[in-house]
Every structure is written in structure tokens, then in C-alpha cells.
Amino acid sequence: MVCGGFTCSKNALCSLNVVYMLVGLLLIVVAAWGKGFGIVSSIHIIGGVIAVGFFLLLISIVGLIGAVHHHQVMLFFYMVILFIVFLFQFGVSCSCLAMNQGQQEKLLNSSWNIMSNDTRISLENKMDCCGLFNNTKTDFVSDLHLCEAPCVKKKSCLTCGEKMLQHSSEALKILGGVGLFFSFTEVVQNAAARMLTGTQK
Template structure:
């Protein structure tokens, strides 16, 4: 049978969803491992990663079952959901790649303000820094307060601001996240196309006169 037939479409869709299942399990496993070893202590971050992994795992299982059974309703639900995920992920990935330095600093400030004191101390200890930014008059007062409560090892000398340390890596991290997200967004549109194509093909094992 030539590639492009019923069996080829089913196998390609199953293979794609097996990859999504593995990625979902990997996200959940990595989040649990990070929490276990104490690299990240924020339950919000860990919970967010686990939710994303669980959601991807759920969608992949729906797509896998729909592909194996040629289930029209499940394949339709899979197409719609994956299409919406593609739109959101494509937009976020493009935003990560196009984010300017001023906006990065603004987002870091917002994120830092929302962190509780324990998470801030964990960041300062891990990065060996104190406070966030000390580059404007508005930040100077808050920076002095953070430095007073800072317990990082660098307090014996002169501590760099955590904002400066993070900004050295944020640009590169955003490019990596944007690139990976963009790549996976195209695999999602491939999944939508495969599911749409597969739904409109007749199962050669079924009654040839039956409507799908």
C-alpha cells in the first residue's frame, strides 16, 4: 500500500501521539524530580509544568485512541483542541523570539514582585546574588531592602544584582524556548492535518458501502 493510504495515515498519527505521550510523561517526571531534589521550591511553577504535561498527555491519549479505532468524534475533538494549542503556542513562541530587553526587564520585575520571600532567598542562594535591579531610583529602595535580608554567600564581598545575572541568560533562554515552541507548534499543525485527512478516509476493513 502506498504511503498516504489509510494504514499510513493511521500509523503516522499514532507515531506522532506516542511522541506527545513521551513528552507529557517527561514533563511530569522532570517536574517531580526538580521538586524532589529542591532545585525549585515554588509549587506554582511545579504545578504549572505538571498541568501542561498532564494536558499534553491527555490530548495525546485521545488522539491515539481515536487513531487506533478510527473514532470520528474523538478525532474531531483532537483536531479542534490541537488547533487551539497550535494558535496559542505559535503566538507565545513568536513573542519569546521578538521580546526586547526593556520588556524582559519589566517582566522580571513583575515576576520578582509576585515571588514569596522563601523563593526569593532560594533564587539568591542558587545564583549567588542579591536583589533584582538597582538601575533606577524606583528600584533602589527595594534593592536595599532585599540586600539587607539576603543570605547569599556573596554578601561577604560585593553581590551582583539577580536581575543582571538573570538577564545574561534570559535572552538565550527565550531564543531556545521560542525555537523549541515553534518547532512543536508545526508538529501540532501536522497532527491536525493528519487527523483531518485520516477522518475522511474509509477503513478498508469496514463495509465499503458504509458512510464514515
């Protein structure tokens, strides 16, 4: 049996939306678990992850209802939103893959500066490091004085920036690759939705 027309587009769109619903639920559950066990203390990070999970869940539900009921208006808005998400995700994924070490250091500096003190202290304790890069002696003395990480007692602290840079290149490649893969699944979803809007039940 040849896969084409309404049935194939409907099944493909439903399947992809179910996957995205599960991903959205997973993000919400992981964020709540991280907050509950005190793994992540920053309410901004938790809120951001929950917002992304909720958005994925919502857009997947819209796509699923639109596909099942062959609702033209819902499918149209679904396609528009999905196209905007694709452009944003594709751009971010390419940026992750193209980022060099100097750009990573700038990104870490800007992130470190906007962190709350509680988040910094929590990060230093979990990573067993003090300060970000401590470029000057004053920074090093200041960061060491405020730092509560276990390495302070041993007097052998690395900076958090050094530890983060060791793994950031690999993490950015993984994030960029996964983001790029999922951005192309959004193209497939958009194509299936477009086929559905042009076919009859």
C-alpha cells in the same frame, strides 16, 4: 509502496502522539524530581509544569485512541483542541523570539513581584545574587538586608536581574525556536487527523 490514505495517516498520527506522550511524562517526572531534590521550591511552578505534562499526556492519549480505533468524534475534538493549542503556542513562540531587553526587564519585574519570599530566597541562594535590579539605593539596602546569598559575606553581590538578563536572550530564542518547531508538528498532527476523519478503514 506509496504512503497515503488511512494507513499512512494512522501511523503518522500514532507516532506523533507517542512522542507527545513521552514529552508529557518527562515533564511530570522532571517536575517531581525537582520537587523531591529541592531544586525548585515553588509549588506553583511545580503545579504548572505537572499540569502542562498532564494535559499533553491526556490529549496524546485521546489522539492515539482516536487514531487506532478510527473514532470520528474523538478525532474531531482532538483536532479542535490541537488547533487552539497551535494558535496559543505559535503566538507565545513568536513573542519569545521578538522580545527585546526592555520587555525582558518588565517581564522579570512582574515575575519577581508575584514570587513568594521563599522562592526569592531560594533563587538568590542558587544564583548567588541579591535583589532584582536595585534601581535605587533604598532598594539595594533593603534587598541586601533580606538577602541570604553567599555573596553577602564577600560583599560583592550582583543583582539577580543582571545575571538573568545575561542568559535570557539565548533562553528566549531557544524556547521560541523549540515552541515554533513543535507548533508546526501540531499542524502535521491536525492534517493527519483530518485525513483520518475523511477516510475509511
